[in-house]
Amino acid sequence: MSEPQIAKPLKTWSHLAGKRRKPSEYEIVSTNLHFTTDNPDAPFELDPNFPMAQWFKKNRNASPLKHGDWNAFRDPDEIIYRTYNMLQDGHENYVFGLFDQFSARGHDAMLEDGWARHLARLYTPGRYLMHTLQMGSAYLSQMAPASTISNCATYQAADSLRWLTHTAYRTAELKKTFGDLGFGTGERGIWENDPAWQGFRELVEKGLCAYDWAEGFVALNLVARPAFEEAGLRALGQAGRHNGDTLLGLLTDAQLADAERHRRWTGALVKMALETEGNREALQNWLAKWAPLGDAAIDAFCAHLPDSPGAAQTAREACAALRRGYGL
Structure with missing residues (x-):
């Protein structure tokens, strides 16, 4: 009589064994981390009908965007x-x-009052928009069907x-x-009422109500992010340079460097x-x-940006070209 076979225990990182090599640091700390995907009918291993479980089943599991293995997604930059x-x-x-170098040379004192008024209207109220971009990225991090997607969204929120x-x-x-121009006190009213911001306000506030993870x-x-990056960063930074505000141009350039990384993982996920x-069809709809x-x-x-003829058309074309580059 033969001896019963004893099943060999799975090795650490067995879900990466198919690679036939030692997993990378990125793979070890980033893949297959969502316990809420283990049992689709009960995402939290509790009552499958309590409100949070129903939310995930509706807005993640039942999303029109489907894939056989979302955990196969990888961040092109492999950021951890x-x-x-x-x-x-x-x-x-x-x-x-x-900040230190431009402050030391008295940068703000050299700005013209007219440009400072544009900054009070078109730059500093952007804090509200940036916060909605952070909130949207945080929601995506919570709802994404794979931890490798959630990680990208988390770093995007941090940016x-x-x-x-x-x-x-x-x-x-x-x-x-410029203590008399409303810096630090007038931005909320501008964000809520100024015509320059109402398109973005409608876009991002409605976007925060796109609860399906893929629609979000x-x-x-x-x-939303490409529109802001092309208009509220690139075009605004160029207007700043035209008006002697080199600091603003350099700041927006630094932020656009982050945006390029966000665009890489976005394109990989679309692909x-x-x-x-x-x-x-779902994405195009x-x-x-x-x-x-x-x-x-x-x-x-862009209609309110000074010294920026054609800025709106350039920004729209850049956004459309980006999506075409993703294959959409």
């Missing part, structure tokens, strides 16, 4: 918490070096917070030189989604809903 902090520590040193803090720092600096991804990463039949709002936001904002 350790390397993100190393990378952005260097970026923050650069940004605060800009939005960094952008916000840079803008808040500049708000406080500008207030010291489309509204945020394929429409992966397009591998599954039916996903192209959502784009048909959200892209007009993005274009309207660009038009409204």
Whole structure:
């Protein structure tokens, strides 16, 4: 009589065994971390009908965007918490070096009053928009069907917070030189009422109500973020350079460097989604809903940029080209 066979225990990181090599640091700390995907019928291993479980089943599991293995997604930059902090520590040193150097040479005192008024209207109220971008990224991080997607969204949220803090720092600096222009006190009213911001306000506030994880991804990463990056960063930074505000141009350039990394992982996720039949139609349907709002936001904002002829058209074309580059 033969001896019963004893099953061999699975080795550590057995879900990566198919690679036939030692897993990388990125793979070890980033893949297959979502316990809420283990049992689709009971995402939290509790009552499958309690409200949070129903929310995830509706807005993640039942999303029109489908894939056989979302955990196969990989960040093209393979960013992890350790390397993100190393990378952005260097970026923050650069940004605060800009603050120190321009402050030491009396930069704000050399700005014309007319341009400072544009900053009070078109730059410092952007804190509100940056916060909504952070919130949208945080929601995507919570709802994404794979931890490798959630990680990208988490670092994206952190970058939005960094952008916000840079803008808040500049708000406080500008207030010291232009104390009568409402820096630090007038931005909420401008965000809620000024025509330059109402397109973006509609876009991002509606975007925060796109509860399906994939629709939220489309509204945020394929429409709202590119629209802001092309109009509220690139075009605004160029207007700053035209008006002697080199600091603003350099700050927006630094933020756009983060945006390029966000665009790389966004493109990788779209490419992966397009591998599954039916996903192209779902993505294009959502784009048909959200892209007009993005274009309207660009038009409204750029209409008030000084010394920026053709800025709106350039920004809209850049957003459309980005989406075409993703295959949409």
